[in-house]
Amino acid sequence: MRIALLLLPVLSLAACAVGPDYQTPAAPAPAALPSPPPLRDQALLAGRDIPADWWALFKSPALDGLVREAMAHNADVAAAQAALRMARENALANAGAFLPTIDGSFQASRQKDPTGTVAPTAANNAPQLNLFTPQLSVSYSPDLWGGTRRGQEALEATVEAQRFQVEATYLTLTSNVVVAAVAEASLRGQIAAAQAIVDDAGRAVAILRRQRDLGQVSAADVAAGEAALAQAEQALPPLEKQLEQQRHQLNALLGRMPADPTPETFQLADLTLPVELPYSVPVRLVEQRPDIRLAAANLHVASADVGVAIADRLPNLTLSGATGSSASALNSLFAAGNGFWNFGATVTQPIFDGFSLAHKEKAARAALDQAAAQYRGAVVLAFQNVADTLSALKADGDALAAAERADAAASHALALARRQRELGSVAASAVLAAQQAAAQARTTLVQAQAVRLMDTAALFQALGGGWWNVAPVEAGAAPGHAAPPDGGLITR
Known part of the structure; x- marks a missing residue:
């Protein structure tokens, strides 16, 4: 009791924490984001979740299925989940520092004392003895x-940082899958437009050859048609490679090998453009972006490290x-006089370490x-990304409207050129030029x-991708997330 009373003033210091x-x-401030621009065929809804x-x-x-497959099998996601589990276990392991350390030991030995130099030390004066010592140590x-x-605060903040690293990995992965599907659909559309040019050019060359045989056109016209066909065919291999x-x-992205079959295919007609788009105010944006939350958690780690x-x-x-006991026989371990105990306190103050600790503190403050x-x-x-994307969406709407007008005009011009060619009022080269213009307009569209x-x-x-709307689940997958190996991703 006296020892405890003496230590009370010292232990009371544990209520404070330096740093x-x-x-x-x-x-x-709200002015950090520009006013949202008006969009064509899309509406920005402030506050929409x-x-x-x-x-x-x-x-x-098909896109929904691929996204969920990617979340379940992507290697980056699995690595991020493992890093989260590791960070959590490190924090739990460090929490043991708040509790005493208790160790138990048992030592057994047999020894012989040198009787010619010192007197035997055993209680029965025998030179040979056994010694058994069980002991319990507390620090x-x-x-x-x-x-x-x-x-501990730093480790728990590290867990939080890794948690948002997982969310950021999910967000990047899902975005990449969507963009990859759209890119595939775009390439298929471009290939279809290029193939249409080749088909039209091939039919035109066949007609020109028949007309040459009938003496209606010259060999130069046929050569020009064949050159246009070859030029059109050159556009296909690069698109097919892409x-x-x-x-x-x-x-x-799906965790598959390149040679694995990919039955899913995408066309632009299979994808619907969302017409109602969310728009977050700055206060909500910093709460939604995983990378901002990750940076905040890293800031917390650095603060605790100081x-x-x-x-x-x-x-x-x-x-x-x-405390323990020591005896020469097991049956007398707990006999009177064989027990022992000790208690002590050690205060350690660094005096000189070559200024290492001082520089480590300065390094922590710099961190x-x-x-x-x-x-x-x-x-x-993050705010630049939002502003750039809003500007891009406005420009995209204007560009799409212009591309639609250009496509309609080129298609009309091609129809007129074909009609005039049938009447013999224009040369075949004019039809080929109209075909190329129409195909280019379709590719641009x-x-x-x-x-x-x-x-x-x-x-x-x-x-931020809406990760905060993932519903909690019991040992399973959340609606937007695949179940990780430890039975459930961090959900809210």
Whole structure:
């Protein structure tokens, strides 16, 4: 009791913790985001929440299936989940530092004393003896300056950081799958347009050859038609190569090998453009973006590390004790006179270490400044992503409208050229030129449609992807997430 009373003032110091107390950074002002521009055929809805499975808004069952397969089998997701489990276990392991350490030991030995030099030490004066010693040791280091708590705070913040790293991995993966599917659909549309040119050019050359045989056109006209056909055929191989590579990329996102079959195919007609788009205010954006939350958690880690570095420079108290028994026979281990115990306290104060601890504290403070700058950079980048995507969507709508007008005009011009050719009022080269213009206009239209779909997906990614709307589940997959090996991703 007297020892406990003497230690009370010392143990009361454990109520404090050196170093800065972490404060969540303030959200940017509403003026940080520009006013949303008006969009063609799409509406920005301020305050509209994003669903967890936001890719379902494209209304493609095949796309929805691929996204869920990617979340279940992608290697980056599996690695992020394993890192989260590792961070969680490290935090749980470190929590043991708040409790005493208790060790049990049992030592058994047989020895012979040198009777010619010293007297036997055994109670029966025998030179040979057995010695059995069971012992229980206890040690405890009170957290006088809060260094242990700051270390635990850093580890728990690391768990939070890794949790948002998992969410960021999911968001990046789902966005990449959507963009890969749209890119495939775009390439198929471009290949279809290029193939239409080849087919038209082939039919034109066949007609020209018949007309040459009848003496209606010259050999030069046939040569011009054949040159146009060869030029059209040159456009197909690069597009087919891109399509094949796009399929390989999609397989990689799904965790498949390049040679694995990929029965799913995508056409632009299979994808619906979402017409109602969410628009978050700055306060909500910093809460929604996983990369911002990750940067905030890293800032928390750096703040706690400063406290750890300060505590390392202060005195450290260790309380230790042991109790046990020692006897020459097992049946007398607990006999009177064979027991022993000890209790002690050790105070350690670093005096000179070549200024290592001082420099470590300065390094921890510099790391805190670095984390604060990285957090600001993450916020700036996030707001830039949203602003850039909104500008892109406005430009995409205008570009698509222009491409639709150009496609309609080129198709009309081609129809007129064909009609005039049938009447003999224009040369075959004019029809070929009209065909090429129409095909180029159709390719531009396909590309404009695909870019608008991709930038719509980019907006969902820039706003955070709706991960916070994943419903909690019991040992299974959330609606928007595949079940990880440990029985459930962090859900809210």
